[in-house]
Amino acid sequence: MEGVREDAEVEELATRLFQLARSGQTERLCAYVDAGVPANLTNDKGDTLLMLAAYHGHAETVRALASRGADPGRANDRGQTPLAGAVFKKEPEVVRALLDAGADPAAGTPSAVDTAQMFGHAQFLKWFEHKHK
Numbered sequence: 590m591e592g593v594r595e596d597a598e599v600e601e602l603a604t605r606l607f608q609l610a611r612s613g614q615t616e617r618l619c620a621y622v623d624a625g626v627p628a629n630l631t632n633d634k635g636d637t638l639l640m641l642a643a644y645h646g647h648a649e650t651v652r653a654l655a656s657r658g659a660d661p662g663r664a665n666d667r668g669q670t671p672l673a674g675a676v677f678k679k680e681p682e683v684v685r686a687l688l689d690a691g692a693d694p695a696a697g698t699p700s701a702v703d704t705a706q707m708f709g710h711a712q713f714l715k716w717f718e719h720k721h722k
Contacts, residue, residue, distance in 0.1 A: 610638040613647030628659040635666030643671035648682035655690035670697035676704040
């Protein structure tokens with residue numbers, strides 16, 4: 590029974606970490622990462638902590654996670670990248686943070702470029718052009 594209790598505790602911690610990412614609680618989340626939680630921890634859909642922070646508009650959290658080794662281009666199980674999610678949500682600060690961290694606008698399905706074109710986000714398309722020059 591001890592293994593079952595430990596599994597439940599691990600699952601509870603992971604759930605709490607993903608909620609910290611969604612709510613942009615950067616200091617608390619990064620304290621866990623600094624203590625050994627993998628920066629690229631994923632949930633059952635393949636969403637990383639960085640993906641959830643990006644999708645929910647938390648540029649500071651995105652920067653902090655990227656500086657701790659979180660992959661800004663890691664796609665989830667559906668092929669979506671944090672950058673495409675940030676474009677979809679119209680989060681310019683997050684888009685900039687991801688580009689600064691090395692995210693590729695052409696990666697993913699749909700890519701951030703495709704998403705920006707689909708929704709007519711000309712500002713993001715200009716940023717993506719500059720990234721490739």
